[in-house]
Amino acid sequence: MSITLKYFSWIRVKLKKSHDLIELNQTISFKELKSNLILKDPIFKEIFEDNSVKFFLNLREIDDENQTLSNGDILAFLPPVTGG
C-alpha cells in the first residue's frame, strides 16, 4: 500500500520537498510510521518533537497516535498557520 506525505512551511523547506510517496508492505499505525520516518531521516525527530506541529490524515486532525493508515491515505504535516 502507498501513503502520500505532504509537507508545509518550514517542514517543506527543511526537507527540501513538498511531498513523499511511501510504499509499505503491511498496515501500520501513525505511531509506527513516526518511528520509521525518524530512522530514515533524523529531521523527523525534530518535527515530531515540536508540539506546535499538527498532523492531518485525509483532511482531519489526528487525535489518536494508534490510528492505522490505509492505502491511498494523505498525511499532512502542518506547522502553525500564519495566513490572513
Add this chain to the structure above:
Amino acid sequence: MSITLKYFSWIRVKLKKSHDLIELNQTISFKELKSNLILKDPIFKEIFEDNSVKFFLNLREIDDENQTLSNGDILAFLPPVTGG
C-alpha cells in the same frame, strides 16, 4: 437683529417649512425666544416640551437656557437623529 431658525425632521414637517428668519428689536435669551415662539404658534409648545428635541446654536448644542442670542445666529431644532 435677525436670527435664522432651522427646522428638521418631524418639526419641519409639522411647521411645513425648513426655516424662518425672525427679526428682533433687542437682545433676548433662548428662554425668552421660546416663550415668544409659543405665543406665535402653539406647535412650539409641543416642540419645547419634547425632551428628545435638541437645540443647536451655531452648530453647538445649547446647554444654558439663559444664553443670549446675537444678530446672525442660527438656531436649529433637532429631533433624535436616525442616519446610518
Add this chain to the structure above:
Amino acid sequence: MIKITNKTFDLEAEFKFVSSDTNGAYSFFLGTVRSDLSSSKKKIKGIYLECYEELALTQLKKIRSKALNRWKLTNCSIIHRIGKLNLGEKIVLVTTASSHRANAIEACEFIIDSLKIEVAFWKFHLLDNNEKEMVLQKSLDNEKMLKWDEIIN
C-alpha cells in the same frame, strides 16, 4: 475624508483613497437600504435622507478624530448619502485603516454606532402614493452607544 453626497459610491474607489502600504488592516461598515416593513406595516419602496449638512460635517469630524486618536488609526473615511435612495442602495460607508486588525474593527464599529445616534441625519421611509413615514431612533442604538462611553473616555 468625510463626504456627504447625493451620489452613490464605489467600494474599490473608496478603498483606494485610504489605502497605503503601511496599513495592513482595513475594516469597512456598509449600510444599505433594506426592503422591510415600515412601523405602520407598509412595504418600503425606498428612503429619503434629510441632513443638517454643516452640523453633520462638524459632528463627523469630531467622531473621526476621536477614533483616529483612540485606536491609533492610520486613516479613516466616512461617506453618507442624502436625498432619495432606492432599495439596496448604499447609505453609509465607514472605512478604518490601521496596522493591526483589532483596532481597525473596533474603531469602525465605534464610528457607525456614534453616527447612528449623534449625527444630524434623519431617515424617512418612502411608501406607496408618495407617502413618507418618519423612522424612529432605536433604543437599542442608544444602549449600544452607552458602552462606548466607558471605552472612549
Add this chain to the structure above:
Amino acid sequence: MIKITNKTFDLEAEFKFVSSDTNGAYSFFLGTVRSDLSSSKKKIKGIYLECYEELALTQLKKIRSKALNRWKLTNCSIIHRIGKLNLGEKIVLVTTASSHRANAIEACEFIIDSLKIEVAFWKFHLLDNNEKEMVLQKSLDNEKMLKWDEIIN
C-alpha cells in the same frame, strides 16, 4: 462563497456577489501586505503565501457555517490569495451580511480571527536577494481566539 486564488480582486465586485435588498448591513475585513521589517530587521519586499488548498477550503467552510449560524448572517464570503504578493496588495477579504449591523461586525471579526490561527495558510516575507523568511504565528492571535470559544460554544 469561498475562494482561494492567485489573482487580486475588486471590492465593489465582491460586494455585488453578497449584496441583496434584504441585508441592510455589511461588514468587511481586508488584510493587505504591509511594508514592514521582518523579524531579522530586514525590509520586506512582498510576501509569499503557501496553502494546503483542499484542507483550507474545508476549514474555511466550517468557519463560515459557524458564523452563518451563530450570528444569523444572510450571507458571507471569504477570499484568500496565494502565491507571490507585492507590498500593498490585498491578501484576504471577509464579507458578512446581515439585517443588523452588530451581528455582521462581530461575525466578520470572528472569521478573520479564526482564519489567522486555524486555516492552512503560511506566510513568508520576501526580502532582498530572493531570501524568504518564515512568518511566525503571533501569540496575541492565539489569545484573541480564546475569547471566541466562550461565545461560539
